[in-house]
Amino acid sequence: MKTLTFLSRQAPFGTSNAKACLDMVLASAVFEQRVNYIFMDEGVWQLVRGHEPAGIHAKNTMAALQALELYGVENVFALEESLTERNLSLAHLQIPVRLCTRAELSSLIKTSDVVTAL
Template sequence: MNATQKQIFTFISRTAPYGSNRPQLCLDTALAAAVFEQQVNYLFMEDGVYQLLKNQDAEAIHTKTIGRILETLNLYGIESIYVCKESLESRGLLLGDLVIESKLTNANELKTLLNSSDTVINL
């Protein structure tokens, strides 16, 4: 790979925000890719959409609230944030319920996004 050539990484976060280390692992890996100036797409689907909900408070379980951390993605240059339309709708959620601005994406758009990626990391 040429030193100036950026790879396109797409991170898929599928699990609920708490009870597993997968959301934090996905976030940490995406941030690492962004720090090395790679293009990062971040996709939330299935129960992963719950990570984006406003007004989360994880203090009772003695952990960091992931929504607050996700609010900093743009500081790392991660601006391509997607949320699966079907996952959001099947859980009765709206874009306005989310802590960060996300692009609502349907199944066909997801397929295009994944096919255009050099690397897909599915957590």
């Protein structure tokens, strides 16, 4: 078993990066690997509840975040400073996540076999 870490750094709509990252996370989980899913920078917007993307004819891919637990993806993190910079808190988020600091992020990356940033 390997540790695969994903850094999701883009907003949920506007580019396909968020969906691409989520798909990789789910595929890794299906292969029963240790997965760290980390939301940082603009990526923290994916976690915010209440998106209504039908208004821009986009699919609500972030609804699939609710399924992470079912897939066994338990290590879901948000970079605390990315939330703070955007005046967001845990109360705004649609799923429970662990907050991490820059130092904790470094150690998560250091202890991973593969790191993918999207």
